[in-house]
Amino acid sequence: MRIFETLNKAILASWEKCILTGGTEAVAMAQAALLGQTFALLSSVSYLSPRHADNVARLTIIKRKKDLLIAQTFHGTLIAWARRLDVFRVTCIPEKIDVHGAANGLRQTWKKWIQREERNRKSPVVRVAAALFIHDVEIAEISMSDRFLRHKASDLPPACDEDLWSAPIAEVWAERFKEVSASGPSKTDYSCSTQQAPVTFGGVYQHQGSIAAKDCFRSYIVLSGLASFPKETHNYEALNRERQREQKTRFLINFYTSHIEPSKEGSHDVYLRRALWHSTFISSDVNMDRLEIAIGREGYNESQQRINDVREWACSLDGQRCALHAIMILRELEKIVLGTEPPIHIPRTVFCAAITWFCYIKLGRDGPDLSQHDLEFPEFKVMGVNCYQILFEANGYKGKRLKSTESSVFRGFIDLLQRVGHWGISNTLASILRLLLPEGTDDEKNRF
Incomplete structure (x- = not known):
């Protein structure tokens, strides 16, 4: 708890300088703030404390309401910082990938593809964006309010199929790339573009087929956004609400058969x-x-x-x-x-x-x-x-x-x-x- 409180005060004292400076220092500050937010959301710490009456240690539940207040109050501020740092601007490389070239050219193509995937998977900016999506849902559900962010599949950090990522050599990668590409848009996600019309419910837009079949983390973020159904949809007229629900049910069934059932x-x-x-x-x-x-x-x-x-x-x-x-x-x-x-x-x-x-x-x-x-x-x-x-x-x-x-x-x-x-x-x-x-x-x- 002391670490959390000290970290919170340190960030509040230095955020302006870090944001203006930008670069890795600003991203590191955003990561530190997210760690503090995570503690605040999971607190209400239970610990053993002595009772003076009989001097026996008994379980006491401390309701740290101020931690949740801090998480709710500064969540919007953290999103503003993230937007200032262009955290939600996903960068993709839509160049055509040639897997039919000579051996040397294929290895070079594979290495370039690996560099792009490493950036998408390990970039601190991508991690901050993903964490903010998850925190946004948790805070909205705990406080019974609407979200700050609208969860769109096109805004999520892209990642390839896990089988493709684990290919040991260029030739194996090329074969798997052909198989995944031939299986259609629901199995691959190598660019920001999509040919499918978005599914919409309650202001949330989702592109079907925008998630690699075995990208568990990204599918988890999409699912967490759907689990936080916008509160305003419960006030719609019955016909509109029923239409929204049917649309969501179809999407979730497709999601189950594509990402959970396999x-x-x-x-x-x-x-x-x-x-x-x-x-x-x-x-x-x-x-x-x-x-x-x-x-x-x-x-x-x-x-x-x-x-x-x-x-x-x-x-x-x-x-x-x-x-x-x-x-x-x-x-x-x-x-x-x-x-x-x-x-x-x-x-x-x-x-x-x-x-x-x-x-x-x-x-x-x-x-x-x-x-x-x-x-x-x-x-x-x-x-x-x-x-x-x-x-x-x-x-x-x-x-x-x-x-x-x-x-x-x-x-x-x-x-x-x-x-x-x-x-x-x-x-x-x-x-x-x-x-x-x-x-x-x-x-x-x-x-x-």
Whole structure:
């Protein structure tokens, strides 16, 4: 914490000189500021502190609200610095690549291509841009507000297919280059241009086929932008909102079949994109801000104004759909190996899934005409998942929803947050969820 506070003061004291100077010093300052922002987003540090009454060390959760305030306040400033440094201006080399030349010429072409890829992958400027995209989503979701940046695939740092990048010699590279180029635009991304019309929803433009199939990091950034569904779309008229959602669903299904499904069985995805993919559907079908208000975030009076709307949602097919995705998030993250450092979005994703499931079982009621046919959602068809069976198992192998006090799924979310990472934000969010259980202690309720 002292390092974070000292770093923050040092940056505030020297930013003007660094920005005016430009160059590597300015980029290094932006990187340092991003490290500080990351700490601020993941803080609410838990540690053992002595109690003077009995002189016994007990767990105390320190809610460092000022850290989150700093992250929210200076996020826009950091974006302004990045724009001043042209961080978001992606430079591409659209020159034609000849892989049919002589051996010496082929090696020279390969070396030039390697230099371009190294710049795209290792440039500090590219790293700053990618980190800002991710932070923009996290801050928007935590504060329940709209993003500063619009996530466009054309603005993301380009990178080639991993098989192409790992070619050991020029001849192997040339053969793989031909194969990847022949497979169409969805498998390659060697220039800034694209022939496909953009898909748009809620002001977010995405070029289908603009990501290399095995570029996990870039696909993670695109997916994180989609998971943060713009808040204004929830206020659109029903017809327009439904059109936006259908468009997003089609894009996500194509994304799944192109980038997530091909992953080898048992291979570890460090970005945990499957859980994030399920979270995008929840953000499309429900306004999480309304759910939190309905369960008491702003007090009893505000809760009563929202509870009827949330109850209607919980009884609808949209509520069923969100509940299914929440269960899938829990199943995916329960597979995480103990000791794995989770991505920055995981605590928030688990918390949102838990709130979604709680509202579904607490406020919803099953209709008499619900059948297996009603639960045939397109994204689950692609996955080959039986939705009716998933809900049946989650409800304790009963044909109706459980009461919140009986739900092992909700308690599973709390348990997952407590062990998913060592950062304080996970423990803090788990403590908030424990307040929704009947055995939540008075000490916890007073603390939050």
